Amino acid sequence: MLKVEAIIRQEKVNDVKNALSNAGFLGITVYDVKGRGRQKGYVLNFRGREMRVDLIAKTKIELVIDDKALDEVIKIIRENAVTGNIGDGKIFVSPVLDVIRIRTGDRGKEAI
Amino acid sequence: MLKVEAIIRQEKVNDVKNALSNAGFLGITVYDVKGRGRQKGYVLNFRGREMRVDLIAKTKIELVIDDKALDEVIKIIRENAVTGNIGDGKIFVSPVLDVIRIRTGDRGKEAI
Amino acid sequence: MLKVEAIIRQEKVNDVKNALSNAGFLGITVYDVKGRGRQKGYVLNFRGREMRVDLIAKTKIELVIDDKALDEVIKIIRENAVTGNIGDGKIFVSPVLDVIRIRTGDRGKEAI
Amino acid sequence: MPIDTGDTAWLLASSALVLIMTPGLAFFYGGLVRKKNANAIIMQCFACILLVSTVWVLYGYSMAFGPDVGGFVGNLDWAGLNGVGLEPNEGYAATVPHQAFMIFQAMFAIITPALIIGAIADRMKFSAFLIFLLLWATFVYNPIAHWVWAIGGWVRGLGALDFAGGTVVHINAGAAALVGALYLGKRRGFGKDPMLPHNVPFVVLGTALLWFGWFGFNAGSALASGGLATSAFVVTHTATAVAGLTWLIISWLHKGNPSLIGACTGAVAGLVAITPASGFVGPLASIAIGAGAGAFCYAAVQYKNKKGFDDALDVWAVHGIGGTWGALATGIFAEKAINAAGNNGLLFGNAAQMIPQIIGVAATWGYSMVVSFILLVIINKTIGLRVKPEEEAVGLDLGQHAEEAYVD
Amino acid sequence: MPIDTGDTAWLLASSALVLIMTPGLAFFYGGLVRKKNANAIIMQCFACILLVSTVWVLYGYSMAFGPDVGGFVGNLDWAGLNGVGLEPNEGYAATVPHQAFMIFQAMFAIITPALIIGAIADRMKFSAFLIFLLLWATFVYNPIAHWVWAIGGWVRGLGALDFAGGTVVHINAGAAALVGALYLGKRRGFGKDPMLPHNVPFVVLGTALLWFGWFGFNAGSALASGGLATSAFVVTHTATAVAGLTWLIISWLHKGNPSLIGACTGAVAGLVAITPASGFVGPLASIAIGAGAGAFCYAAVQYKNKKGFDDALDVWAVHGIGGTWGALATGIFAEKAINAAGNNGLLFGNAAQMIPQIIGVAATWGYSMVVSFILLVIINKTIGLRVKPEEEAVGLDLGQHAEEAYVD
């Protein structure tokens, strides 16, 4: 099993989320993060004192999937999160050894 | 070493946290997330316009443990987080290659 | 590729962040967490009723790097996050199988 | 007549109360928008205070209340408050300094354009807003205030009753709001993204400050302390409570949950509807007016939801429809027994009172919609009205103001 | 007597000030609860404004202040404000319109049941709350207000002094709060989960609005502008400051940290305790009353913590005990030199004043506890009082209102 972590623009969360569920990927976990990549941050002012804030608010979508679903998931995320501008974000894929459904105790792929 | 990520109901955090420390698992990291699984979301209203919010507030508890402790930790989490209803959450287990204690520089199992 | 997760004191985030970018590690993702380790929490009061809050606000810095960079990154984080007191935090290292840049679709090391 | 210290104390206190309504509105609106636009909408409200106050002293008061030109507008004789001194102006308020009347009216001129902001929320450039504000205050608010309230104003001449601004303030703002929402178009993601209010306690804070300040708005419009001010105070409070309760119950039956935002919105609708009537009707009439406000404005919001135009925070439904109901209700429920300087309404045997009421309402809707539209088109064709899509996506706080409302 | 513009201005301003206290209370309570219940508690406070205002006009004022029936309650002659007009009612307030007195009293009727909410926080169904509110306002508040303040009321007849509501408002609410907290039972997780206040600045905002509004509450209760109002204003401010300081210092010594919530709670305790005394005592007495309020209410909270009953936001300790201390302190510190219409207290040679004070206190505690209990039992046996456990876990905002206080 694999864990897919996608760090995307906040305004794209709804689209990605809906596209995933349409494709049958219901289980997701989402949280707000701040990120720095190639995108430059913002320059904020406080009474004329400038302060560069290089961390930009992003959202991370995490989902654990079966290995076979990886390409489809990546495709869905990319299609719905891309704008073509710097700051579109990244997807990280990492291994998951086991999954447990707390309610039932089911383990492994059944529990995803 | 393993990383255990448990996404649980917010109202169960205290119980799980306390049960873990009673069993000697002191080190944990906790943060608020929103999740979608089999549990249906909420329908919220704004002046009679209905809006389905399918992401529900959950809490993620992360802890890195020795491989041997896995079953015990899963048992503790399940026992304290289960209600038997949809929405109880999931546990993901993934590999960790190394741990470093920042204060001392200790590495590996010693540092957990 | 590797994922480095460092849970550090909030007041050290700026230093670590700047030191990483000076060393060329631009891409990072940051979020606020609460943690429990060896550091004791706080005792808060509500009208004379004492409540121990054992989770302390920390910040997690996540970055995905090439395997070769690991030691340098760990060194930078430690140097900038250490105070020598309990509560300095931990670094976890875990494997990453793939990275995708959403904007371009680049994969693997190129995309980090 | 000499200056009365009690009357002046009440009018000054009322002026302060009406001022606090605009920050109240800023919190009401600020809480209703998404986090990323909170500063921007508060800023627009705050800019109304800054800009309108300045031009009110320079020429606005003169245009609105100065010597009449053809029933339509005041001339500029009183520009820079020339001749507007500390002695009473007997025509407007015989027992308080003329400047007290002037500053009380300033607060009305501030809040009226601020009301419009809710309709155009989250998508207008701040520079364009400032220009719109200046032009609208000058060419829409000042004339309509003159028609209805100034000595020589043509609507006043017809005998239309508008105690504290049902036409001048609420219909006027509601009409401009409708035009603004339609002309600017929808917010990006409207109908798809949730766009839930980001801070309900702020909405309540805003409602509380509005309600509190509205005692100055309505009871202060007696321009004196005593029986009439008391009556206006009482009917204001009663209609507001009834309207809030009505909305709460209707929406609960309709949607299944008792909504705090609904209760607040209903209360505001009640405040709006009682405004024109507040110096002319008694307590039982105020219950009817409040119940009508809750019901009609709730229905108007549902209508808007169905039609799908993006009057983001329901300015048209609450102020436009609520103000219209209030202006007509004044013609229905007014009683000379409450205010000898007013008139009897339909229910008290004077159906004819409906005629000037309807004319006042229609003239305000028409003038405000047409001129607001012209102003928006001019600004759009020159500097443009709408922010860039990226700015809308990231939020106006960063996009327009480089300042976030909240920093962790 | 003719209407006095200064007196009326002060009473109208005071009415507005007392209205803003209930939103103030909503923020005080709202900040003290957990995030997931913030809307729900604010909603309950807001509902008090909506519902009590409506029924006050319909029949509440008549029951409380209308023509006396056996010293116990008013009859319904003044229902719908029939005969309550714009001329003064000499018996209650000779220099202001009768309706001004009526609306001022409305604000007291609103806030009293709102105070109870803090005790039953986070676990009561909103529908059950609304029914409780209606019944309690009708069958508990109206009679007790009549006893103590109305012409013909039996406690007033004994010569008990309660200037602005130590018994009617605070003991009354505190007694109902105690019963409510005990009968409803503890919040889930009480004693185990932290349940820390989610927004301390809101607590301060609430305290500030309460303090600000309380000038209307106490100094407005002079029902006229001038010396007595000034005296009430001064002692209110002084007692409050001293009580806040006292609580701050005691809790600092006791627990090791200077708590902002503690300072705020102490200030509220001072406001409560000075309320019945505010028109009868001088500045130095107010220092003693404030110090006592800080000390006794702090001790009462500790007692409650030890006993472990879940009066969630300490309504019993602050309003019940604070109000009792204030009512007794009025009997101790009252001076005819401050208010000729009052009486001397214990310290000024009239120990007998303690008797009507004690009777007023005891009668209020007894009546309020018994009738509140009966009402709660009836509601519980019919529609049920408490929300489902899942709703309590997820929070009342979602569970009862389908509306979250904050959305990111």
Place this chain on the structure above:
Amino acid sequence: MPIDTGDTAWLLASSALVLIMTPGLAFFYGGLVRKKNANAIIMQCFACILLVSTVWVLYGYSMAFGPDVGGFVGNLDWAGLNGVGLEPNEGYAATVPHQAFMIFQAMFAIITPALIIGAIADRMKFSAFLIFLLLWATFVYNPIAHWVWAIGGWVRGLGALDFAGGTVVHINAGAAALVGALYLGKRRGFGKDPMLPHNVPFVVLGTALLWFGWFGFNAGSALASGGLATSAFVVTHTATAVAGLTWLIISWLHKGNPSLIGACTGAVAGLVAITPASGFVGPLASIAIGAGAGAFCYAAVQYKNKKGFDDALDVWAVHGIGGTWGALATGIFAEKAINAAGNNGLLFGNAAQMIPQIIGVAATWGYSMVVSFILLVIINKTIGLRVKPEEEAVGLDLGQHAEEAYVD
């Protein structure tokens, strides 16, 4: 003269308005600091209310306004409000109870030290702050208030005009702020970490409450209702709006973005600058004073940024410089036509008025800086001023008060 009910109503209302300014300031400052220090700064403001109110009744009023000792300070004859009763004191305010004047002045004594807090934000021990507060209120505020406002005060004797506290309140606080910021040293991480304001809506809430309350501050300083109060009200509002607009525009041109915090700060600068002039100048002068305030205070902030001293929330720039401009502008724009009890200024042919103005300004700067410095040194050498570095890092809310502002 007998007590006037209108005048008393206005002065009591004004006293309530000035009280609400300090919580307003708490929100203004609280929003500007980082989240982890929000409670601590609000607490310091709140402590000013509690402590200063208490000592004002005990001895502060007597020191400030009691029987004169050598033009420098009052004696303790009026300690405990001995002899300060409900009859007017003809010398201070002939138509209101003496205690009304006393409590109005109390509110000024509260807010003045609270202003200083912005300069020393986020790094002072609460215990040290309380001691500083007590000493500063006693040995700095009381004497300077006496000099300028008391019968027999030496600055008043020179004919210096300060209607509502440009010297006593604003220069005084600004001078102490400068000394405090320099002596305490910078916040940890200053110039490196962003230190952005954590809650801009709170800043706006604070600004709104300050503006609202300032009508009491300035128009209440007429100590009567009527023409002078009205004039002060009007110029206060006008100068504030113009100053906010000026700051907004200048900073927009300078930095490229229209800042909401900037607009708020500018408005506060306008309120400060018009304060001493508010009873002596007309509306057009108030526009000039407001524009000057916006420009000069903005420049002062830039100067501070360049010099790099850590007056965290710009108390020196806004209150020190704004107050100085206001005091001098009073000497320029004052008109006997507005206030016969005042004097003509430079523009009205009386250049000599500048002399007492300059002396008043200089004396206040000098005395406040010197004595504030001495007090700080004494406290530093005994119990220490600054928190431990770890406390500063974790934030004063946890470090000093064991209470977090927000809990999720």
